Amino acid sequence: MKCEQYEDLFTDFINQDLSIPERENMEQHLAACPNCTAQLLAMQQLWNIMGTIETPQPSAHLQVKFNAMLNTYKQEVAEQKNGFWQTAKAGWSRLWQMQPQWPMAYNLAILVICLGGGFFYMHNSGSNNNDKQLQALNNEVHELKQTMMLSLLENPSASERIRGVSYTPEIKHADKEVIDALLATLNNDPNVNVRLSTLDALSHLANHPEVRQGLIQSISQQDSPLMQSAIADLMLKLQEKKSITQFKELLKQKNLNTTVRDKISQTIKILI
Structure with missing residues (x-):
């Protein structure tokens, strides 16, 4: 083998x-x-x-909110069904009261049309409500993930902060609060492994202009050779020419790691 x-x-x-x-x-x-x-x-x-790494337990508030949403959804579905049959029954009564001279066959045809139209309306209405409920639930889950991520980024444990950063791909639409929190972690976290994890997470959000700008500004704030090398790799991958100025400033540092200096010099040559 x-x-x-x-x-x-x-x-x-x-x-x-x-x-x-x-x-x-x-x-x-x-x-x-x-x-x-x-x-x-x-x-x-x-x-x-x-x-x-411990798995976070959902809070009591999460269960309460989920149950409330589920009960509301069930109640709306029940009301839609009851409302449909009540409307159909009332229409049938009015039909017989207003047009008693119509032949039975014609009355039945009208009833079938009414029932079919009502069913079609209820089906479409129910689908729209279901879509709204699912969208609301998705938004709720998105907010919970974002809240959990922001909370974990402030945890004193480095492993917990890394876990918080790992939630980034699950947040479909990263807003300014999330981006600012990740950039702050990238620049200020005392643990280099947390910063490396954050850099990787931000690389997946590089389509945001503010993320790219934040990454460029972060170059001069990193003192770890691992971080300096990793950012050089990322800027090269993104072909971010605006980072050249920051890299040139970094080369002016007398105590810059020799391997990092060579890597940054090579990165500048390629980007130019």
């Missing part, structure tokens, strides 16, 4: 889901392959870190 085939079994190996022969074969390969051993250890460490 090739290394790629063993790598596909890493997850089962960690979870102890391999058969005895497969596990023995894996252990023999790991003993002779330092690269696979290093990758397996890195994966194990990542899983251990993920295992320490």
Whole structure:
């Protein structure tokens, strides 16, 4: 077996889901392959870190609001059905009172038309109300995710702040509050891993002009070689020529990491 085939079994190996022969074969390969051993250890460490992250419990207010929305929806559906049959019954009564001389067949034809039109109206009306309810529920979920993200960004735990940043892709329409919070985290968070995670999240929002501008301004505020290198990679990926000025200012720093200096110089050449 090739290394790629063993790598596909890493997850089962960690979870102890391999058969005895497969596990023995894996252990023999790991003993002779330092690269696979290093990758397996890195994966194990990542899983251990993920295992320490607690899943947030929904608040009591969330359950109350959901139940209220659900009850309101059920009540509206019931009212629509009752209203339709009451209207149909009243129309049938008026039909017989006003036109008693019509033949039975003609009356039945009119009734069928009325019922069909009423059903069509109720179906369309119900569909519109369902769409409105779903839209309202989607908006509510979006607001909850945004609130949770903003709250986690202020958590003293770095792992919690990273978890908050990870909610960014789930927020379909990032507003100014979200963007400002992410940029503040990018520039001010004391943990470089949190800042790296935030940079990755902001890279997916680079279609927002304010995000691009914030990323460019952040270049001069980063003192970590990891962050400086990561921003250089992102600006190169975005082909953001407006970042050249900031990179040139960064090159003026006497204590700039040599590897970072070479990377930024190369980035400027490519962007020019």
